[in-house]
Amino acid sequence: xxxxxxxxxxxxxxxxxxxxxxxxxxxxxxxxxxxxxxxxxxxxxxxxxxxxxxxxxxxxxxxxxxxxxxxxxxxxxxxxxxxxxxxxxxxxxxxxxxxxxxxxxxxxxxxxxxxxxxxxxxxxxxxxxxxxxxxxxxxxxxxxxxxxxxxxxxxxxxxxxxxxxxxxxxxxxxxxxxxxxxxxxxxxxxxxxxxxxxxxxxxxxxxxxxxxxxxxxxxxxxxxxx
Numbered sequence: 001x002x003x004x005x006x007x008x009x010x011x012x013x014x015x016x017x018x019x020x021x022x023x024x025x026x027x028x029x030x031x032x033x034x035x036x037x038x039x040x041x042x043x044x045x046x047x048x049x050x051x052x053x054x055x056x057x058x059x060x061x062x063x064x065x066x067x068x069x070x071x072x073x074x075x076x077x078x079x080x081x082x083x084x085x086x087x088x089x090x091x092x093x094x095x096x097x098x099x100x101x102x103x104x105x106x107x108x109x110x111x112x113x114x115x116x117x118x119x120x121x122x123x124x125x126x127x128x129x130x131x132x133x134x135x136x137x138x139x140x141x142x143x144x145x146x147x148x149x150x151x152x153x154x155x156x157x158x159x160x161x162x163x164x165x166x167x168x169x170x171x172x173x174x175x176x177x178x179x180x181x182x183x184x185x186x187x188x189x190x191x192x193x194x195x196x197x198x199x200x201x202x203x204x205x206x207x208x209x210x211x212x213x214x215x216x217x218x219x220x221x222x223x224x225x226x
Contacts, residue, residue, distance in 0.1 A: 034109060041100075054109075075136075156192060164222065
């Protein structure tokens with residue numbers, strides 16, 4: 001991958017708006033472009049946390065496994081987002097796994113040590129990183145509150161609404177979400193069961209609130225989806 005393509009990617013990446021043209025060129029020289037096949041792991045628990053990643057194409061799930069082997073998906077990473085960044089705040093070995101979903105993923109990798117050099121010389125970049133960590137901490141706290149106070153049906157519906165608001169597109173009066181998730185993936189994100197996800201989605205479809213098939217969810221009316 002030539003530097004021109006890397007620079008084009010960096011110019012689109014919100015995190016790097018604070019970098020000068022010279023800094024972007026330096027960063028491009030240090031970044032490594034990779035393509036990972038669908039369902040492959042980008043990293044696993046106990047791998048060293050010495051590299052961070054920037055996603056250009058595809059979807060990544062970040063997750064872990066409970067003591068009984070059940071998968072829990074902590075977050076989904078979409079293009080123009082950073083992941084595997086806990087090495088920036090002291091993590092030495094991965095606690096989670098990062099896995100591609102049902103399409104190949106295109107990403108860039110960068111050594112944590114190199115990225116820290118940019119943070120030390122660019123206060124605005126450092127501030128952006130701190131805001132990113134703060135935002136993810138608030139999301140984790142909101143998810144914990146949801147698990148404590150909300151039932152499974154509500155969690156599934158809120159996941160649909162949040163996903164549509166973040167990445168859906170309007171089609172007439174309706175909202176269309178394209179995704180790479182199975183019913184089991186949605187269950188692993190919302191801490192429910194696959195059977196419950198299927199039951200809730202079928203109920204919403206029967207009520208004409210949504211329509212869905214593999215890879216797509218169409219929300220008829222966001223205001224009525226509750």
